Amino acid sequence: MDQVYTIIDNIDQRIGARIRGEREGRGWSLTDLAAKSGVSRAMIHKIERGESSPTASLLAKLAGAFGMSMSALLALAELEEGRLLRAADQPLWVDPQSGYVRRHVSPKSAAPLNLVEIDLPPGAEIPMPASAYLQTRQLIWVLAGNLVFVEAGERHELGAGDCLDLGPPGDCVFKNESAHKCRYAVIVFQKG
Template identity: 65%
Template sequence: MSDNNDIDRRIGARVRIERESRGWSLTELAEKASVSRAMIHKVERGDSSPTANLLGKLSGAFGLSMSTLMARAEAPEGRLIRRGDQPLWTDPDTGYLRRQVSPHSDLPMEIVEVTLPAGRAVPMPASAYAFLRQLIWVLDGDLTFIEGETHHEMHQGDCLELGPPSDCVFRNDSDRPCTYAVTLLKLR
């Protein structure tokens, strides 16, 4: 397993590859993702650890899920990926820990495990969900999932199918971490 600095460099390199493969300048990507050009430049150089929200905006601009963008940056090839080899990434703003559970493959499905620390929230733009169907399954703890104007109070064992794309917030209002699995089905 790699340290966060190595993962940040690989994410930055992947963002640059995705941008350049589309023939976009930094300015064009910044406009499409509604983030600053300077921030994208720092991420691409590996000088800044991107937040989950920033990755959601960038992946949405590329027409990818955040999970696909991350998998392209970090997941090893092969049909079996053992827990010790599953890439981990930590959001520098919230301490949100993301584990890529599913192996890198051409299947239109991915599984991600997230641990959201107590008292933390992670907003995600609707653009990150425009081309996916998702299920959220709470494995441990309590999660408030805000989908547009709808609040879903979820507890251990609860599973939610997300509706049409809208701005969302994953929120842990409890005093202990919440762990949940996200299953993503790619529509294109």
Template identity: 60%
Template sequence: MNVADIDTNLGSRIKLERENRGWSLTELAQRAAVSRAMIHKIERGESSPTANLLGKLSGAFGLTISTLIARAETNTGRLLKVADQPVWTDPETGYVRRHVSPHSDLPLELVRVTLPPGKTVPMPRSAFAFLRQLIHVLEGKLTFVEGTVQHHMSAGDCLELGPPADCAFVNGSNADCTYLVAVLSTK
């Protein structure tokens, strides 16, 4: 699936999630702290959302980013082949997010992320409000900023996130950092 298709599918899914809740564009904008105009552009597939923006929108819906992306794709069944795994690239940072777990009733999701060198992806606390997460670094170095605390991680390290806080994923190195996020929904 190409980037334009992903943007169109994400936009349509965001609009559907908003309409299913009976929310106007203005109400979603207020709940997510995102401009009404930006949401409108995303819903029409005219703009690709950043990771931070997806975090704000998914948090407003009470969904994980992975769930929002997976709902934009149509994957079913217990086996999700690598060729069928939804992949989304943040247009701002080049951050690549691959949803590796099949869409199911399990409250657990697995997401593989590659963060390019020198890039930072901030996430609002609303994206973590109803989740428990583990971050396991597969390759490279990652600094995970959790509120005011910095966790410096290398390949093989695993971190359990604490209470919801504004966070940032930081790759201060000169090589890609690849990590796995295990997301447990507590809703």
């Protein structure tokens, strides 16, 4: 269990370093990234220094500015090389705003695929901008509970076992309108 806490404790620093690396690798200033993402320069600075834990919505905006999904951005920050990623070593990230828990299940590999498990608390609502989906194809598979997924204004009500192939990129919202936790998997395919 200590390993899980260690992963959570240092994830903000790892995410911040990855965002700074992506920004600097493109030759962008903080002001450039702020303009491209819609996230304030001051907030980006705090995130890069590991002084603030970004919300899922902020991470999606920053990832979209880089032309990648939130899953791809987090995978770059979270994962070590190797073919096997044991359950105890799977990185966890908790959205400080909603309490949503994200577990990266798939090991880092050359395959253009990421598998992520999400626990969405009752009443939680996570908006994601279309920019977070531009370079990916995604499936949502509900493992337990009920999920409402609003995709470009279209409402999908999903129960345990249901699987949805996302359509063209559009603003989306993940909602748990029930009184119980919802657990679902997101399978992300990076477009070639």
